[in-house]
Amino acid sequence: MESLPFPPLPPPASHPSFPTLSMNLISANLRTKVHFSYSIFRRFSVSSLELTSTHELVRSRSCRKRNLLNGVGVRAKVSDDELKERWLASLSCPFSEIARKPTDGGEEPANNSGSEWVIGIDPDVSGALALLKNxxxxxxxxxxxxxxxxxxxxxxTRKRxxxxxxxxxxQSIHAPLGTSAYIEQxxxxxRDGKQGWWSSGFGYGLWIGVLVASGFSVVPVPSITWKNRFELSGSLLSKDDxxxxxxxxxxxxxxxLKRKKDHDFR
Structure with missing residues (x-):
């Protein structure tokens, strides 16, 4: 078979330098990609390291595990306290900012949020309002x-x-603006049934709305709180007590306070 003629290769000296340049470009691109990949990998590694450290802390000795769990509990407790503060702030006197502005007559209305007046309320339909003036x-x-x-x-026919x-x-008691009103939660x-649930929720919400709109700072109080304070909780104690x-x-x-309906000691 007759061999095909091939042109002679040029001498090595006459070779251009583009292969070296291409290698340099490839090397530079490769380094960039490798560096970029390393950065991403490091971010994942750091996250994995933190996660691993957390898991190791949890899997460590029981005392360290309890410390970690206690820390989570403290954070949850702080969050609960913050929610309670927000709830009380939403029930506070809304006229604190308005009270700083002068009225049409040029006078500033008084804001007595730190007054010695205290109001206690039983929000039931057969409840009462108590006023203490110190x-x-x-x-x-x-x-x-x-x-x-x-x-x-x-x-x-029902009472509302x-x-x-x-x-x-x-309005008739002329309490100072910002007076604290403690309402039984x-x-x-x-056993109360649907009507009882609706009636108690209606009265509770109505009292809160009227009090805040009238310039009082409302503080809900569970009944067990004041009963324990005056040693009135327990099945052996009656309304007469x-x-x-x-x-x-x-x-x-x-x-x-001679009537049976006057038992709710506020």
């Missing part, structure tokens, strides 16, 4: 029945809070 000389107390009206619910009369009652019980405790603290109101 003056320099003595401490006086007043009690007002919660205003209510008869309404028709289906075919039955009278919102307008409650507003007029709050409404907690429904299964609550009325007796209230009459002992406020003898001037003893004549107003």
């Amino acid at each position: 003056d320099e000389s003595d401490c006086s107390a007043q009690v007002f029945d919660t205003p209510h009206v008869q309404v028709l619910v289906g075919k039955r 809070l009278d919102a307008k009369s409650i507003v007029l009652l709050l 409404s907690i429904p019980f299964p 609550s009325r007796e405790a209230a009459s002992t603290l406020f003898p001037s109101l003893s004549s107003l």
Whole structure:
């Protein structure tokens, strides 16, 4: 077979330098990609390292594991406290900023958020409002029945809070702006039924709305808190014990606390 003729190769000296240049470019591109990949890999490595360290901390000795879990519990507790503070802030007197602005007559309305007046409220439809005024000389107390009206619910007549009369009652006591109003927190019980749940939630929400809109700072208080404070919790204690405790603290109101409905000691 006849061989095909091939042109002679040029001498090595006449070779251009582009292969070397290409290698340099490839090498530079490769280094860039490798460096970029290394950066990404390092980020993943750091995350993996942190995750590994966390897992190692959890899997370490029991005391260290308890410390880690306790730390998580502290963070959760702080978060719960912050939520409670936000809730109370939303129920505070809304006129603190407005009170700093002068009125049409040029006078600044008084804001007595630090006053010695205190209001306590049983938000039930048969509840009451108690007012304590602590003056320099003595401490006086007043009690007002919660205003209510008869309404028709289906075919039955039921009692509901009278919102307008409650507003007029709050205006009549002339409490300073920002006075604290402690209201018993409404907690429904299964035995109360749907109507009881609705009625208690309605009264609780209505009182809070009216109080905040009227310039009071509302503080919800669970019933177990004040009952424990005055040693009135327990199955052996009755409503009469609550009325007796209230009459002992406020003898001037003893004549107003003879009814069974007056047992809720606020």
